[in-house]
Amino acid sequence: MSILSELVNLKLEDHTDSIIAEYIWVGGSGIDIRSKARTLPGPVKSPQELPKWNYDGSSTGQAPGQDSEVILYPQAIFRDPFRRGNNILVICDCYTPAGVPIPTNKRANAAKIFSHPDVAKEVPWFGIEQEYTLLQKEVKWPLGWPLNGYPGPQGPYYCGTGADKAWGRDIVNAHYKACLYAGIQISGINGEVMPGQWEFQVGPAVGISAGDQLWAARYILERITEIAGVVLSLDPKPIEGDWNGAGCHTNYSTKTMREEGGYEEIKIAIEKLGKRHLEHIAAYGEGNERRLTGKHETASINSFSWGVANRGCSVRVGRDTEADGKGYFEDRRPASNMDPYIVTSMIAETTILMK
Ligand code: ADP
Ligand code: MN
Ligand code: MN
Ligand code: MN
Numbered sequence: 001m002s003i004l005s006e007l008v009n010l011k012l013e014d015h016t017d018s019i020i021a022e023y024i025w026v027g028g029s030g031i032d033i034r035s036k037a038r039t040l041p042g043p044v045k046s047p048q049e050l051p052k053w054n055y056d057g058s059s060t061g062q063a064p065g066q067d068s069e070v071i072l073y074p075q076a077i078f079r080d081p082f083r084r085g086n087n088i089l090v091i092c093d094c095y096t097p098a099g100v101p102i103p104t105n106k107r108a109n110a111a112k113i114f115s116h117p118d119v120a121k122e123v124p125w126f127g128i129e130q131e132y133t134l135l136q137k138e139v140k141w142p143l144g145w146p147l148n149g150y151p152g153p154q155g156p157y158y159c160g161t162g163a164d165k166a167w168g169r170d171i172v173n174a175h176y177k178a179c180l181y182a183g184i185q186i187s188g189i190n191g192e193v194m195p196g197q198w199e200f201q202v203g204p205a206v207g208i209s210a211g212d213q214l215w216a217a218r219y220i221l222e223r224i225t226e227i228a229g230v231v232l233s234l235d236p237k238p239i240e241g242d243w244n245g246a247g248c249h250t251n252y253s254t255k256t257m258r259e260e261g262g263y264e265e266i267k268i269a270i271e272k273l274g275k276r277h278l279e280h281i282a283a284y285g286e287g288n289e290r291r292l293t294g295k296h297e298t299a300s301i302n303s304f305s306w307g308v309a310n311r312g313c314s315v316r317v318g319r320d321t322e323a324d325g326k327g328y329f330e331d332r333r334p335a336s337n338m339d340p341y342i343v344t345s346m347i348a349e350t351t352i353l354m355k
Contacts, residue, residue, distance in 0.1 A: 028061025285335025
């Protein structure tokens with residue numbers, strides 16, 4: 001082991017009570033993740049114990065230079081798989097010094113929706129399937145693809161194994177374990193239809209926690225790909241042509257849907273989603289029109305549809321849910337670059353609060 005990795009792996013807890021907290025927030029583009037670290041006097045158990053902090057919002061596209069301070073409010077903590085020990089990752093959201101959420105803070109409104117008594121009573125569960133593409137750093141072309149060329153057509157790659165089919169597995173597996181270590185409810189991983197593209201799932205997680213966990217999982221993936229010298233892309237259609245895009249299917253259920261006779265409630269909820277199709281599409285990620293073409297296991301962006309076991313629909317109900325008469329459904333519309341705070345809270349708002 002090099003002296004550098006020995007130093008990186010020094011065990012702080014043998015020598016000091018101090019811990020390192022990595023404060024993480026969503027940057028000005030709404031999809032970039034920023035973070036910085038600070039020392040705290042001792043281990044913490046909940047985000048309420050943590051101090052607020054600030055950063056220079058003029059450097060992240062989130063504040064003007066003459067009034068640049070943005071305030072970070074700690075909202076959720078995870079174990080830090082990189083520093084380990086008592087060190088933590090802190091998911092924060094962003095406020096002006098007067099305590100108003102800044103425009104890119106999508107968490108504040110989501111938290112409001114999830115704390116509405118009618119929503120809280122339904123204990124909404126979310127399972128989010130994050131698809132992503134790994135790119136070669138210098139050329140921004142998918143990992144494993146020949147330079148200036150394409151691999152063989154789609155078919156052998158989905159859940160595939162072998163040196164000619166699966167590219168980037170060490171990154172995927174490192175991320176999987178790091179998320180479990182951190183305390184994220186990561187429920188699985190798989191190789192995708194387009195080679196170099198992978199998926200992880202987070203959930204079922206309750207309410208606002210689904211968004212906190214997905215952002216933490218994205219952060220950990222950015223850090224691992226950074227170490228590996230590979231670029232993470234959340235573009236919904238990274239390669240034009242006969243190549244699958246990347247989505248963020250959002251699986252959803254309420255207490256009523258999970259109980260006896262829940263299928264009736266599922267059908268009512270799906271009908272409500274259909275009525276607000278355009279509003280949802282507008283909030284489901286940038287560039288999603290390049291992905292939702294009606295081909296490559298997607299439905300057209302222009303119309304709402306649903307079906308049992310149908311992967312060409314906007315919303316899919318699983319065979320098990322139909323057979324059991326209760327369960328959950330999958331909103332297949334969200335793009336890989338969606339904001340989970342927006343998508344989860346909007347689904348809850350439409351299906352529970354909208355009459
Ligand atoms: P797909 O068959 O579409 O690829 P995945 O297995 O990738 O589905 O993801 C399904 C996700 O749904 C998982 O994260 C799982 O934890 C989640 N899930 C399971 N049951 C429920 C439920 N009742 N409500 C919401 N999400 C659920
Ligand atoms: Mn999946
Ligand atoms: Mn998938
Ligand atoms: Mn899916």
